[in-house]
Amino acid sequence: MLSIVPLQIDYIDEIVTIERESFGDPWSKNIFLDLLDYPLAVCFVAMEQTPVGIADTPFQKGAVAGYLIAYHLFEEMQILNIAVKESMRHRKIATKLFGVIFDYAKNENIQEFTLEVRTSNTGAIKLYKKLGFKIDGVRKNYYANPKEDAVLMSLRLGL
């Protein structure tokens, strides 16, 4: 069973493991720790609860399946990071994380989502298009490790 919850300090070690398996230029543990106190940050974590089926404890402590990090800037949400544990991909976990942040946006009068993605990351680009994002342009040499252009994408709400 999957549940989506706000970021907590206890999840950060597992998040850092997923981050390292997902990116050539991963965020450090300190970046995730700083998010806990950063007022603009909106951070959701997908937790997979594994039934153990014994005694009166129905669920083990959950394992982190994925996370989504955004900044809320006035009427805009900037998606800064999303990743799903490699062994749990293609189970709509990223789609569910976006569903939760879209619900958040509806309650907060957000007008637009923006994000950047590596040009080679065709899987993520397909996901974003499926969610309704459109390509706005390309930012040359935006990424390091390896050096690469970014595709800029956005989604206007209420259109």
Ligand SMILES: CC(C)(COP(=O)(O)OP(=O)(O)OC[C@H]1O[C@@H](n2cnc3c(N)ncnc32)[C@H](O)[C@@H]1OP(=O)(O)O)[C@@H](O)C(=O)NCCC(=O)NCCS
């Ligand atoms: C991109 C990522 C977050 C997708 O997570 P996910 O939980 O597997 O995505 P979902 O299951 O919600 O995918 C929904 C749809 O998006 C598209 N999609 C997602 N990942 C895809 C991939 N690797 N290749 C092609 N299409 C993909 C598919 O259309 C998919 O629907 P389908 O499975 O019915 O075909 C995950 O692959 C990941 O963590 N990648 C490494 C980190 C990363 O690249 N993050 C994005 C940085 S901008």
